[in-house]
Amino acid sequence: MPSSHCPGEPAIRTHDLTISYRGRPAVWRVSAEIPAGALTALVGPNGAGKSTLLAALAGAVPRFEGAVDRAAVRRIAYLPQASTLDLGFPIRVQEVVSSGLWFRIGSFGAVGSAERAQIAGALDAVGLGGLERRWMRELSAGQVQRVLFARALVQDAGLVLLDEPFAAMDERTTADLLGVLRVWTREGKAVVLVTHDLAQARTRCDHARLLATELVAFGPVSEVLTSEHLSAARRVAEQWRIADGPYRAAA
């Protein structure tokens, strides 16, 4: 099984991580490291286990085998796919962004003038200045994503995990937010981006992890996103899809 090691101290690493749903592995024996100060693309065919692996890195998967070592990061920002968010209840933009400050003010802590200024600054940075009082349910999908980026900004996390954040976004918004990601990596944060946009991964990311239930390839994007590796990933994904159980169990 390949295991992706990176130079320097990784922000997070998994060891032999397996996650199954009703006995079927979604992620199989993945040993991977995510480098600090870099943008890592997590790519692979549909159903390859990308969202499951990302959720496990965030600590949002209750049952798994193997290990996830988060000792090197104090705070993690996790942006699941926008479609999984329930915006049916009344909540304002300011409340969502301020939830990123819970580590500082506590769940019931008051938002003071310093925090309000920080929230306003974060909304400015993502192009939503002045929308603090807007209801979340009144926002477009792209604006919702910007709000979630603003929350990650105030959270000041060392590891930022993003699940297809640009799926519903226009080019301008995508370019703006990719710029935000670049600022974060320059500050030393580790950023993981689940994406199906291979052109974007090639041009905007530093590293890639190619997943097809198991880890197929890892390293700098130019070495990972080759046609050979991508066909291998499709083949491996198909084998996992038709297998009854963990087809590599005997390997």
Ligand SMILES: Nc1ncnc2c1ncn2[C@@H]1O[C@H](COP(=O)(O)OP(=O)(O)OP(=O)(O)O)[C@@H](O)[C@H]1O
């Ligand atoms: N809650 C769940 N219950 C049962 N099976 C699940 C669940 N979540 C994911 N799976 C299965 O696990 C596998 C991996 O799913 P996952 O969403 O992690 O893949 P993905 O690579 O993110 O897919 P996509 O690119 O289509 O978003 C799939 O076969 C999926 O059907």
